[in-house]
């Protein structure tokens with residue numbers, strides 16, 4: 001039987017969407033860099049989906065692939081930022097934002113706010129003074145590691161256990177302290193359990209986990225445990241739910257399961273602790289040759305994309321599902337934007 005369209009649900013969805021959705025993790029910069037010979041990518045490849053999904057703020061990540069490391073990490077990071085500046089200049093609908101004020105101004109003017117983030121401290125090498133340079137260029141959030149190890153610490157692996165028992169290095173601790181002093185949000189996504197504890201022992205401001213999932217539904221170290229969720233909640237931090245690791249099973253990778261992750265976090269630490277970090281990745285994955293997909297599957301995992309939450313144009317499907325699952329308007333606004341805005345106000 002075809003599903004009846006409930007007009008009141010549609011009106012509520014539209015009204016909630018109109019305030020804008022904040023996605024704190026998107027691998028935009030590596031794609032802009034890999035396609036650097038092409039122009040106006042933001043406008044032609046990304047803007048239509050972002051507009052269709054009422055996305056108002058996006059955390060856009062610098063990420064350095066293995067093949068550039070260690071020699072070219074800094075160079076590629078700078079080139080990724082350069083691409084973003086060139087692309088936003090060509091498409092003024094986007095604004096690179098460096099403060100809470102910038103973000104609110106962009107939202108009022110219906111521009112799309114971009115917050116530059118760094119996923120893995122590799123571009124710094126072992127030089128903490130480079131943090132200031134990246135800050136000046138607009139980087140406003142940093143996660144110390146991806147799944148691998150680097151000079152700052154170790155990433156959580158895609159298995160229930162077995163990552164390094166070591167926490168942060170001395171350099172990693174310096175990065176946390178200096179980032180907080182500068183006003184660069186510390187992101188605990190990917191860090192291994194020992195590093196997670198080390199960061200929280202140093203940090204005084206509310207921490208974020210920009211894109212992750214709960215281990216209750218996908219039990220790997222890359223995701224977060226109940227105890228870790230509670231530690232974030234105690235510090236008034238925010239956890240963004242990732243769309244590509246909601247379940248190891250293809251059949252269970254559904255929008256309902258995505259909402260289960262939101263619900264689970266909200267039940268543990270309250271609605272103020274949960275938000276969105278979609279990590280939409282299919283646009284990159286689909287460009288890869290089979291050999292690269294195989295390599296990812298062997299090294300980490302095979303991503304399971306949610307059929308009706310595959311890209312930014314699908315954000316309204318999440319809002320509709322949250323309504324159907326019984327969340328109130330106030331709760332939905334917090335999940336979609338309010339909680340991230342609180343973090344921006346406190347940090348930026």
Ligand SMILES: [Zn+2]
Pocket residue numbers: 119189190211279
């Ligand atoms: Zn990631």
